[in-house]
Amino acid sequence: MKCMSKNQLSGTLTMPGSIGAQLQTVDFQENVIVDVAGISNYKKTLLLALNPVCSDKPTVAFCTVQKPNVIAYSTSMAKCNTARGCQSGQDQNPANCGCAYSYNGKMVFRAPSFKDVSSTANFQQLEETLWRLLSLREGAVVLNRIHFNEDNYLQVQVSLFPSTGTLFNVSEVSRIGFLLSNQTYKPPPIFGPYFFIADPYVPFIVAGGKKSKFSTAAVAGIAVAGGVLVIALILVGLFALRQKRRNKELKERSTDPFASWGATQKDSGGAPQLKGARFFSFEELKSCTDNFADSHEIGAGGYGKVYKGTLVDGIRVAIKRAQSGSMQGAPEFKNEIELLSRVHHRNLVSLIGFCFQQGEQMLVYEFVAGGTLRENLVVRGTYLGWKKRLRIALGSARGLAYLHELADPPIIHRDIKSTNILLDENLKAKVADFGLSKLVADTEKGHVSTQVKGTLGYLDPEYYMTQQLSEKSDVYSFGVVMLELVSGRQPIEKGKYVVREVRQAIDPADRDYYGLRAIVDPAIRDAARTPGFRRFVQLAMQCVDESAAARPTMGTVVKEVEAMLLNEPDGEGSNSAGSSATEFDGAGRGAPSHPYSDVEITRSSYGGAGDASDYMPYFEVKPK
Structure with missing residues (x-):
């Protein structure tokens, strides 16, 4: 089957009889095809419904709307x-x-x-x-x-x-x-x-704050067994009692890792509802990181450190270990486990498992070897040509579109930034770090009222002003990431905000660099002469529109970037200039007031030193 629906294909469609026999179905529904030629030679299934040709020539075959067959x-x-x-x-x-x-x-x-x-x-x-x-x-x-x-x-x-x-x-x-x-x-x-x-x-399922009959029976069985065990242990002495009770506790934790959830004041709510995540004992993770040796450390932040390790079955993992006193407390820990265990997409970092034992809170992710997007733009010195940057933007957008449109209920990431986009060995992008994410439990409401959290430079000004979080807040942050891909700069450098700088510099009359010669990353300066580059900048500026209603959805962003990639030549650096700049008239706007000019920026106790590019920190932005 070949699906080409909803792709804005236009003109006259010709279907020669020489098409391979393996192509049984071709779907051209919902395009702008105005005429057909030679389609009678095609003897397989052809879908043309909802094209102009079906309105102008209703007798044309293949115009029947295909209703879903359930x-x-x-x-x-x-x-x-x-x-x-x-x-x-x-x-x-x-x-x-x-x-x-x-x-x-x-x-x-x-x-x-x-x-x-x-x-x-x-x-x-x-x-x-x-x-x-x-x-x-x-x-x-x-x-x-x-x-x-x-x-x-x-x-x-x-x-x-x-x-x-x-x-x-x-x-x-x-x-x-x-x-x-x-x-x-x-x-x-x-x-x-x-x-x-x-x-x-x-x-x-836990209903009405009470455990199901299955859970109650299991707990009752454990309690009875524990009582019998205590009586037996008293007969063999205090030392044997202590040893066997310790073994029993370890066994219970291996089968029910959240048996103690809610036992301390730091814990919040019932045990997480997990889907497919493995439980790891502290000893397992200690062993695969050589006792959390410094040589295995690959990152650090206010929450603690990240270690690379290899499990007994050979799978490479990244282990995020919370430090004592970290802001990544029990509620955030539980939130991240629940979110990551229910979402699975090739452009999202996969949660393999977790550890909640011996006072430890650790998350075990798939190992993504290529580092963060920010590191690849600046620190690692990796050459990222224009087409590679488009692929990174597309992968990241697909991951976010999945969270917004396919997760049930939808999920708002709330901390999209270049340090939370990881790249594998093939530069495939994966969105990471769900510690601040929110579920949109009531999709009809369209937003979630919440305390403003995010990272300086990526924060949606409308969310900051109204405290009304929506999927469009992620769209704004992603627009800033798109401008990072264009400029190679961090969102805020030397007091200059990249959104305002690009908005002021855009010049549709400049046929060579669109007014961005001084801003564009020198590594992709030749690409600035192509229509794809201009289209990308225009899309980024739509994403960072100050009005959330004017921003596109992530699904729309995905389709736009996919179209840009389809029109890119195969080789890096072989793009040619010469597209009409009038296609982007109206893209440049006068700069509004700086969205962060009247705020006090404070590093929360989540902590970490350095500026906004530190490895996976977050900031709280509060009114003065």
């Missing part, structure tokens, strides 16, 4: 008596026709090679690989609500059932969630890449 699929369910009733929260297990609590989630496939969701053969392959590769009982899978969504992604609701009994235990849910959320499970090749969004597992 189906359910299970090879085993037909064997069961569907009339059988189950308790609330339970479903019928197709593997044995009994009732059980299924583990549910949504698989979204971004580029499947087929369009017809009624093909049972494709979904039989998917079902079979799911129960086989996830080590489930044969047939213990139901695929439901199968359809192509509005983004033309194939969306499948998956229900997985336990092999024995009526529910999965904690370790089984953690194992399955990890395999799916981190793409360790590989679907059949025809489905292509995917991401997985898990639903909370019903038996583990």
Whole structure:
């Protein structure tokens, strides 16, 4: 399947009969195609609905609007008596026709090679690989609500059932969630890449401030066992009692790492609701970092230090270890775990696990070897050509668009900056550090009232003035990052704010450098003569518009940067100048009052020395 919908394609469409037989479906819906020629030679599926040609020539074939076909699929369910009733929260297990609590989630496939969701053969392959590769009982899978969504992604609701009994235990849910959320499970090749969004597992849900029957029974069992153990230990002496109680505590923490959550005044609320994150003991992380040796340290900030390590299975990780007295307290720690365990995207730093033991609070991330974007622009001296910078901008924008538009509920990062964008060995961008992020629990409200936090130079002036946080606050911060990619400068250098400097300097009449010769990074000065550069600057200025309503969404930013990359030549530095500057008329504006001119900037006790480019700090900005 080739999807070219919503791409502003225009002119006359020609479909020769020589197109390869493997291309079964071509989707040109919602473009501006005004005429067709030779399409009768194309014998496969062609979608032209919502183009002008379908209005002017309604008799043209292929103009039928394709309505989503939503189906359910299970090879085993037909064997069961569907009339059988189950308790609330339970479903019928197709593997044995009994009732059980299924583990549910949504698989979204971004580029499947087929369009017809009624093909049972494709979904039989998917079902079979799911129960086989996830080590489930044969047939213990139901695929439901199968359809192509509005983004033309194939969306499948998956229900997985336990092999024995009526529910999965904690370790089984953690194992399955990890395999799916981190793409360790590989679907059949025809489905292509995917991401997985898990639903909370019903038996583990905490309702009305009280634990479910499952949790209560488990706690009661532990209490009874503990009482018997104490009686036995008294008989063998005080020393044996202390040793065995210590062993029991370690065992409980290995199966329930948040057993003590809420036991101290620093803790806040109930245990985090996790999806796929592993629990690591303190000893495991101590071992893989050589007792947190200085040679393993790769970063530091007010929260503590970051260490690189290698787990026993060979996976390289970055371990963020909070120091005593850090502002990264229990609420922020819990917030970051909950957020990162529920979001999975190739342009977001993946949370592998955490440690909450022996007074330690550590987060274990995938290791991203290329350092921060800020380091690559300045410190590391990496040559970043214009096309590489566009790819970095696109990857970062895709990660943010996922948080805003696909996470459920949506997530506002609240601290987008060049030091929170990491690059891997191939310069693929990954957004990091969710310690300040906020959930938008009420999406109809459109904003969250919250204490102003962020980093100097990236802070949305409207958010600062109103304390109304929205997705557009992230858009503003991302616009500042785009200007960093253009200029190579930090947002504020020598008292000059890059947004104001660019806004004042833009000159649409300057056909060579758009008025930005003195500002643009010398490494990409030749690119400043291209229409793509001007388009990028214009988009950045739209993102940093002082009115949140005037800023584009991150989804729009993604599409704009994708279009810029498509029009870039293959080689770095081979761009040619000569585009009409009038396309960007109106981009330059008079500079308004400096958004940080009337504030007192204070480094919070989260701390760290240096200026705004320090490794992952944050500032609080307060009115005088």
